[in-house]
Amino acid sequence: MPLLLSPEQQEIVDMYAGDLTSATFFAIVEGERQPKELSDSELLDFLQLANFLYRSGEPVISDGKYDFSFLNELRRRHPDHPFLGAVEPEAAAKTVELPERMLSTDKAYNFSTIQRWINRIEKAAHESRKNFSELQFRVTPKLDGFAAWDDGTRLYTRGDGRRGTDITRAMERGLQVAEGGLRGLGPGEIVVDQKWFTMKLAGTFENSRNVQAALIKEKELDPLVEETLREGKAVFYPFSLLPDWLGPWAELSADFTAIVERIWHLLEYTTDGVVLEIVDEEIKRRMGDTRHHHRWQIAWKQNTETVEVRLIAVVPQTSRSGRVNPVAEFPPTRLCGAFIRRATAHHYAMVRDLKIGPGALIRLSRSGEVIPKIEEILEPGEVQIPQNCPSCNGKLIWEGDWLVCPNQLHCPAQIVNSMEHFFKTLGNIDGFGPSALHKIYNGGVRTLGEIYALSEGDLQKFGFGPKQAENIVAQLQRSLREPIEDWRFLAAFGVRRMGAGNCEKLFAVYPLEKIFSLKIEQIKGIKGFSEKIGGELVDGLSSIRREFDQLRALGFTLIPTPLPAENEAEQGGASPIAGKTFVFTGSMAHGKRDDMKKQAKALGARVGSSVSGSTDFLVCGEKVGSAKLSRAKKHLGVQIISEAEYLAMIG
Template identity: 50%
Template sequence: MLSQDIVDKLIHQEVLVDELSDEELAQFCQIANLAYRAGKPIISDQDYDFIYLAALKDRDPNNPLLKSIEPEGQVFSEEKVLLPEVMLSIDKAYLWDKVSKWIERLEKSAMQIGLDLSNIQIKATPKLDGFAGFDDGNRLYTRGDGKKGSDISRVFERGLCVFNDAERGLGAGEIVIKKSYFEKYLAHSFEYPRNFQASLIKEKTLDKQAQKAIINKAALFVPFVQLPTWSGLVAELVAKFDQIVAQVLVMVDFDVDGVVFEVINADLKTQMGANRKFHRWQIAFKENKDKAQVQVLSVTPQVGRSGKITPVAELEPTLLSGATIVRATGHHYGLVKEQGLGAGSVVELTRSGLVIPKIISVLKPMPVDIPDNCPSCDKPLVWESDFLMCTNRKSCPAQIVGKMTYFFKILANNDGFGIATIEKLYAHDIRSVSQIYALNVEYLVAMGFGEKTSMNLISQLNRSVSEQVEDWRFLAAFGVHRMGLGNCENLLKSHHLNDIFDLNLEQVANIDGFAELTAQIIVQGLASIADEFNQLYQYGFNLETTILTKDLQTLTHELFNKKVVFTGKMSHSRGDMKKHAKSIGIKVSTSISAKIDYLVIGDKVGQNKIQDAENLGVVVMTEADYLSKI
């Protein structure tokens, strides 16, 4: 039987599929498939399909496993489609402290728009622990990465109903199972409601239990707008926080893992806006009730792509929130010294959001072991504030592997180039991403990759070149310090991609949002990647060009610089319409407020939404009217 150690290494791509025997490969496919069907996948759909199942088909096409399980490609590896609206995550708080800081940000934004602090209104809803999706009235999509998801409209075709017998097309929500029904009829078969919820979507043919739950309206799609709410002034939230949380947690007969708080005031929501990950006017409070006291076996230093040394606590295996935890990050060595996180120490452990192992505190400190040399290249380490760093950036193996892996991760339009693949390439003298793109099937086979795997890898390289990505994402993939996705997009709104390597310190510092110190780091960082950038750029990546701010200002159409909300089913993809609108100088928003200029409506828009817009003085126009104006 495949050992847990090998399974863990496969999950983290620390072992290549070519290193497995046929029997081990089949066993891992079985383990991964069972975990997937239980609603707790251990690897991504793409890795399962592209790496493991493909390898098993190639090696042993008659393996009984291939006939007894449903290939993932028939369910979730299908082509992703743009969601009608972006589904952002929700910022999370596990302590009142963070909720309190969120409220301080609300008050600061309120003062900026002249809103009396005593008039800030808040609503709270249960945070469902289900399967997220978006219903536009015609199709139901998985949340995916928030921008693209899979079409799972089949669940409505199977008879799934909307909560409270509401109409279709109410936007974001979750597929859930009634808690009382689960405990009475399903608890003997499934460990958690989430496991059963996943079966409603992923099974090609529903079993009798799932069919019965749908017929009995115990399994439902719950749009967030249909959830019961608590609402009140911010002062009441501060005064009665614990009571409000307790009240909201029991409002619905579904599995709930927290409470979502959000601002009601439309102008304040507009003022706070959103970042790439979540809306700033919203936060989820989640309590970590499951905790454990765990002994630390050892603390292992790991080297990141930037040279930062991260301490990883190897733990006595502990069952927590349904998973066996064997390691957790110690964050940085300054904290290790301060808390006494060493071999033999005892820590209090939880799982943030029931997912990420997190050390809350060190209950029993022990002597710590601070490394003097890099575990990857053996060069002396240096302290930078609380962080222990390896400054051997050009030849440290872990940093080189980390940078190459990061490129493919950020580009996000390819599969197969995880750390195990990159480490094997490194072992055969591959030291840069440009060298990877110069490979062919013959080279890969000579390195020890299987022929089928080699063909797949080259296919994925070609895909990453031909499949369109934003130019700022391409730039961010090079991993320049201080050049995350946001800063890259900001830079390319001021200068074309081909011009940025000629910018001086003053020109970068003059861009809104870049301080002089950041500008200095960026100029130096760009110089360090110039040669690699030029070598990769010649492959002709299909880059979507960011429109320069100065070019937008030359546009003269009627809607230039106006704030627009799109709603309803359009004849064009709503995602494409939003992208195009931004490219011609229109400010696109997701919610109606008095600051919005136009509401562009398609089919199946509720009359209440139109009335709300008109009451706020927002001009309502059809899709045809909108297109005529641009």
């Protein structure tokens, strides 16, 4: 029987079909065309389309088929493909900005990684003049569910960490908070009782993930899902309510295995490890965050496997920076439950020195990661060093350990990968994955400015459908209107050594107007920058100045980074909130909560993500969860003030 699409499914297919025709899409879903028969663009378009349908609660293929057939085929062909390492996004038309950003969790698969994490915490304790032996650690089960955020009124999926989908309808249908908890406890996961799943749902759903997707979809619920909600067998479990172990590191390390095993299996829901975190709020602030995860928290997982394989070839692939990365190919090999055919060899100096080539026998590991890692070379092979770029055929040169294509302006791989990096870093635009960008490149477009000048008619000439073309133009306009930080805009240009972290450091000291005129000595004076890095940044900034000015002139809505010195001057001296710790909660009437946090930091205040004993003020907007207020007032003695009182406080 041919596949019939619902109106919601058809809307997503129309928007995200890419190179796929309707006939091709149906043929893939019904098994008439296998993954290995698809072109790269067809495979990627189908993966993205199937993902959007799944995340919208309208799946057309099973989780297993998606992972082990289509995703593994992409992994076999392109083991370093960005799609494999990113949070798979939700459909753009369904996303909204989250109340707060949801970070991922760093992972450890061996105790030495845990020990390095502990060493960093011990260093932070020493810098804070705290006794490390008295610090408390918390160990909780790591839920394997559907990540979401509850602000007390709305429930959101995690999405890409910055933008998610409003799924409040799940609460309205009967989704309960676990442990009889109240609404508004922030991040957590939607999970399904595993015994209930085995007894009631396994005959209909392949796994609990499919049930989670079904209970948040817009259409009428499946009767089995309704019963699951009615019986309280699917819940939203806030991380703050998880059962835990609390104690000092000496006690945890002395009985690590037993404690981990006990906590891991405490719940009746699927778990894939435990999460370790430091409890002390001051240490948390000192440890800080990366763009990906909190440094004060780490997940312990145990699923490392190894296998020995003999290489068939080492294939070169050109990256955004021009570096040519070697990818080792071998016969299909099962590792950690999946068949793999490729692994990265890092750089060609490693290939040359370790003799990685056809015939080499290597040991691979895959510690729960998407891309396998070469652990050891057991027998050398025939070394083959490419002379020309696999993308543009230009002559390659050596730069340290790396082979590099210097043909920046005319190398297709560098141009397309740089475009993709720009849109991905902006974070306020969807629909510009590799497939769409390759199609735009093949239409003759070579610069970001040319992309922003495209009309719907231009895009249709490149092969996009009318609906796709309309949505692409709309997304481009959205990226101009939606505010983004000035440092993020600069980071999107992909200058070497100028990732988001370094850009934010620069803008914390110098305004945008001065960034491009900075000297090496000025950059070197900023904490974390050396003279060598300063030289690279000066050269890199010079190389993008023209394109930066052209794009900025299009009208991007940039949020200036507050400068502490300027804010202090505006206050007529020391800031009235300097040294105080604030937590902001609820919906603010005078601006975004993230902007208020940035302003508070610029005025010398500390900003926490949750209320603790070290919190001085809890600033409340509208729609604040009662649990947070109760904890702040009754148990911690925190002073609760309104948004208006806070604004009056800072003048």
